[in-house]
Amino acid sequence: MLAVDLGTTSAKVLAINAGSLTEGGQAVIAARGEREYPLLSQEPGYAEQDPDRIAEAAAEAVREAVDGAGCGPEGVLAVAFSTAMHSLIVTDGDGKALTRVLTWADLRAAGHARKLRGSKDAADLPSRTGVPLHAMTPLAKLFWLRERRPELFASAGRFIGIKEYVLERWFGRPVPMDESTAGGTGFYNLHERTWDGEAMRIAGIDADRLPELKPSTHVLRGLLPETAAELGLSPDVPVVLGAADGPLANLGGGALEPGVASLTIGTSGAVRVAVRQPAADPHGRLFCYPLAEGWWIAGGPVNSGGVVFRWMRDKLAPDLSDGNDGYARLVELAMEAPPGAGGLLFLPHLSGERAPHWDERARGVFLGLSLEHDRRHMIRAGLEGIVLHLRSVADALAGLAGGLREIRVSGGFARSAALRQLIADILGRPVVRTDSEDASGVGAARLALHALGLMPDPAASASTVTDRCDPNPELVPVYDRLHGMFKRSYERVSDTFAELDAFRSGG
Missing domain, CATH: 3.30.420.40 (ATPase, nucleotide binding domain)
Structure with missing residues (x-):
């Protein structure tokens, strides 16, 4: 299994032994590939990336992982994707990028997001879309784009994310957006599982300028022959759309049980729990994104990690x-x-x-x-401030999705035993560290095996607890x-x- 994770700073690819997952064991990673790309911030508020560089990085990382695994094209069972959320690329009618990638960290739409938060027309959007009104969302970015760059907005063919851009280069045609990634756009109606009409009206677009929606288990086939050769893959290899990296981290890290939260502190941070039905926060404090059929992930992200x-x-x-x-x-x-x-x-x-x-x-x-x-x-x-703020998110989440009995931590911050103890003391709950350092990629592989009918229950976690910290009374x-x-x-x-x-x- 090849798990392609398009992150904020790099494209990572894991070559995972499929049998290690289908047999209920730990994910055995045969090889890795990784290529970094810069975040471009030429002015305050800008946080952009070059979409072609990301596509090149993904291709290079795939080839590195395939070569490292030594399996050859016929040894790759499937390719699965994980992606960072909230990205926006404006493309023309032929799929050519007219802008760089506007990442989740781009804040140029902050003023427009505040207008949305103060608008009666947008007041009930978070309860329908599961996404708070914030500058990170493509909804706010398009609202800003329509006002600040009207000629570009009017001439745009479609508005897509970075995963769609990469896959369209692989397949030579428009590809769908998975519902999990769509959940972070501000346009996805969480309850009807369609693009939300009111959100589109506010942004001034129609559904034909957005990708087609498909479940995260949707399978694409028919790689361009020249692309397949470049990647070291068979043109017929199934490519599973996959999902957003945050929800997949819960799946890969085994945090799908009731009362078990996933807490990640990398560059930013997040607290997330799995729920079996949509749980949009009526107060607009938290998100709720789809993962796969019958599973949603509720939580809250923080910049302060x-x-x-x-x-x-x-x-x-x-x-x-x-x-x-x-x-x-x-x-x-x-x-x-x-x-x-x-x-x-x-x-x-x-x-x-x-x-x-x-x-x-x-x-x-x-x-x-x-x-x-x-x-x-x-x-x-x-x-302490970093963790106290995450406690505010965890407390809000407990009120929305039920009590939290255990926190599963990941990310660079959690490598320190002293900081894991600090998290336990401040959150007042046991903190568990698992062996899922690559939780999003492993989650993508599990989801893909489920899509292929080889893993009936992708939520059956095999993560092993490697450390436990109880709060100091x-x-x-x-x-x-x-x-x-x-x-x-x-x-x-x-x-x-x-x-x-x-x-x-x-x-």
């Missing part, structure tokens, strides 16, 4: 920036300060925030800073108190964020 960790290392401890152990030394330094960082709180919203506030103007704040504090306290407060009430202060702090300064944003903009 590893990017804040990196900022603390670079700005507060530049002497620790050299070498591979810089982050480990940073954690050691932070742990020299007491829990609660000596009465210092940090709001970690250095690049705006998504769940549960959906506030593009939010920024970082230290509260309680005194002459007695040094960088140890500031770093500890920073790490003495620290749980400490962090309960701090979390209350943390939540109230955001509420008290949110108006100031708006004023500072206007000041920065010269308004």
Whole structure:
């Protein structure tokens, strides 16, 4: 099985032994391929990528994985896709890109997203689409594009995402969008499983300018012969559309049981749970995306993850920036300060925030800073702030989808035993680490085997628990108190964020 994961920073391809999955064991990864690509940010608010470079990276990574596995074209049973969400590419009638990829991190539509949040016409969109109104969504991006670049908007043939762009190069024809990825666009009606008419009306488009919708188990066949040769694949190999990377991480990491949440902290972060029916948040704090037939993933993403960790290392401890152990030394330094960082709180919203506030103007704040504090306290407060914010998401999620009894963690942040314990203490729940480092790719492979009829229940997880941290009973009430202060702090300064944003903009 080849699992192609189109991420924010790279295309990763796993060559997975199919038998290791169908026989109920751990995913045996025979080879890997990976190619990175840059995020282009020539001006504040821009977060773009070159779609052709991503397509080239995916092709190179596929060839590397096939060659590394030594299986040859006939040894590849199927190809499955996982993709980052919320991307938007404007194409002409022939499928040629007229823009770069506007990624989830592109904030140029922030003002238009605020207009949508204040509009009566859009008030019930989150309950229908399962997506909060935010600049990350293609809905907000198209609303912005129609107003700021009307000629481009009018001349556009179709609006697609990066996975569709890559696959159209492979097949030489328009391809469908899977319902899971569509769930992140702001246009997908979660209950009717169609493009939402009101969302399209607001954006000023018709369904013929969006891809056809298909389930995540839909199979494509008929690779272009020259593309198949370039990839090292047979032209007849089945290619399964797959799903969005977040929902697939729950599938690959075994977080589909009731009360079991998946918490990921990479560059950004997210908390997610699986539900058996659509669970759109009536308060617009959380998302709900399809995964596959009978499964939806509810949760909330945050901007404030590893990017804040990196900022603390670079700005507060530049002497620790050299070498591979810089982050480990940073954690050691932070742990020299007491829990609660000596009465210092940090709001970690250095690049705006998504769940549960959906506030593009939010920024970082230290509260309680005194002459007695040094960088140890500031770093500890920073790490605690990242996790306290994720607790806000987890608490909202527990209220929507039921109580959470266990947190399964992944991502670079969770490699540290001290930080896993911090997560357990702040969330007040056991934290489990599994061996699913490549959860999205493994989830895509499981879904593809299900699509081919070779795995009746893709949710039957074989993830092995490698570590468990229980909350420290003495620290749980400490962090309960701090979390209350943390939540109230955001509420008290949110108006100031708006004023500072206007000041920065010269308004």
